[in-house]
Amino acid sequence: MKNCALGAIPQVEHARRHDVLYLSYRNNYGRAQEDLCQMLIKDIRDALRLGAKLLAADLLIVLGLAVGAQNSKMLKPRKNQAA
DSSP states (O other), X not given: OOOOOTTOOOSOOXXXXXXXXXXXXXXXXXXXXXXXXHHHHHHHHXXXXXXXXXXXXXXXXXXXXHHHHHHHHXXXXXXXXXX
């Protein structure tokens, strides 16, 4: 996928829309997962302030994906732990 402007949602099928937007944030920021979540929260607030409810809803779903990814990393057992 080519780099696209942050917040711009490429024309893809609806099921992949949020995955693409999530990857856009990950690729453009390259920060820790917690920082990514904070950036999404800020962008959701800005979208709501501007009245862009559809974008805010999309970003809220993307925030859920980011939190899920963060939680899955925390739940994985360490390789050194005995099974």
